[in-house]
Amino acid sequence: MKMAALGARQWARALLKARGQGFTNAFIGARAASGPSKDMLPGPYPKTPEEMAAAAKKYNMTLTDYKPHPDDGMGFGDYPMLPDKSQHERDPWYAWDHPDFRRNWGEPMHWDFDMYIRNRVDTSPLAMDWKTMYTTLLGFVGFMLFMFYVGEKFPSYQPVAPKQYPYNNLHLESGGDPEKAPEEVKNYTI
Amino acid sequence: MADYRESPFASRPKTLDPAEYFNLSPDYRRAEEERAALRANLKRQYQLQLNNPLRKELIEDPALTRWVYARGNVYPNFRPTAKTSLLGALFGVVPLFVLYAVFKTDRDKREEQIKAGTYDRKYKISY
Numbered sequence: 001m002k003m004a005a006l007g008a009r010q011w012a013r014a015l016l017k018a019r020g021q022g023f024t025n026a027f028i029g030a031r032a033a034s035g036p037s038k039d040m041l042p043g044p045y046p047k048t049p050e051e052m053a054a055a056a057k058k059y060n061m062t063l064t065d066y067k068p069h070p071d072d073g074m075g076f077g078d079y080p081m082l083p084d085k086s087q088h089e090r091d092p093w094y095a096w097d098h099p100d101f102r103r104n105w106g107e108p109m110h111w112d113f114d115m116y117i118r119n120r121v122d123t124s125p126l127a128m129d130w131k132t133m134y135t136t137l138l139g140f141v142g143f144m145l146f147m148f149y150v151g152e153k154f155p156s157y158q159p160v161a162p163k164q165y166p167y168n169n170l171h172l173e174s175g176g177d178p179e180k181a182p183e184e185v186k187n188y189t190i
Numbered sequence: 191m192a193d194y195r196e197s198p199f200a201s202r203p204k205t206l207d208p209a210e211y212f213n214l215s216p217d218y219r220r221a222e223e224e225r226a227a228l229r230a231n232l233k234r235q236y237q238l239q240l241n242n243p244l245r246k247e248l249i250e251d252p253a254l255t256r257w258v259y260a261r262g263n264v265y266p267n268f269r270p271t272a273k274t275s276l277l278g279a280l281f282g283v284v285p286l287f288v289l290y291a292v293f294k295t296d297r298d299k300r301e302e303q304i305k306a307g308t309y310d311r312k313y314k315i316s317y
Contacts, residue, residue: 036252042260044267060232060253062224073269079260089201097236106232109257125201
């Protein structure tokens with residue numbers, strides 16, 4: 001009986017809050033009790049120092065390390081902004097809890113963690129600086145394109161002439177009269 | 191180890207970072223100790239659960255739960271600002287009109303050519 005009353009009250013509260021925003025939006029505040037409590041889940045952007053300290057504790061980071069994403073309405077809330085380094089860069093020889101991900105249990109995950117796994121984006125330091133690589137590639141590609149363009153404009157082929165046939169341009173083979181003398185065709189000069 | 195040179199394609203491990211050896215300021219050390227304490231605590235929690243012989247279930251990772259929750263609940267923290275409005279317009283509104291214009295002009299041009307009989311089908315597999 002009490003459960004029914006509770007359910008009815010929740011319905012009433014949800015309907016009042018929703019007021020035409022849709023069926024699913026009416027129950028956004030309602031969650032199952034099986035998962036973590038509300039204070040262990042990400043929340044809105046922290047404004048006061050106490051909120052910052054609580055958020056740092058929640059994410060298992062020191063207060064100096066914990067920096068939320070800038071509050072520009074993009075939807076990050078209080079999720080920490082970690083350095084953009086892929087899992088490729090982590091020590092391969094350390095005994096991680098999850099060796100494939102190179103991550104320890106409970107460690108705060110980067111927002112783009114699924115991009116930075118070892119099958120995907122790699123931000124490791126490169127053999128030479130970006131500018132050198134960029135200029136080398138563009139220089140080579142540009143040079144090849146330029147040369148192909150020049151080749152189109154000024155083509156150069158082997159010299160070719162029409163095919164020359166013997167026996168007076170094959171007079172008999174091409175159906176010429178055997179009695180009649182063919183015109184003399186000379187395809188050479190000595 | 192003093193002459194360790196890391197591979198050009200990897201970052202230097204933290205334990206071989208020169209800042210660890212030459213940075214003697216107490217503040218740095220205290221910060222490092224705090225971080226190490228947090229890490230050790232997490233390690234301990236994980237190892238206790240991992241090596242518990244009576245454990246039957248999967249070890250749930252709250253950091254993973256939080257990550258999944260954060261990625262799925264972006265809208266409650268969304269706020270219409272200049273930046274978000276601009277991005278929304280750029281990715282949601284502009285392509286509609288631009289693509290319509292592009293496709294329309296291309297198709298009209300092709301229709302003109304077909305009607306005039308000048309459409310080149312030399313390398314076309316389909317029409």
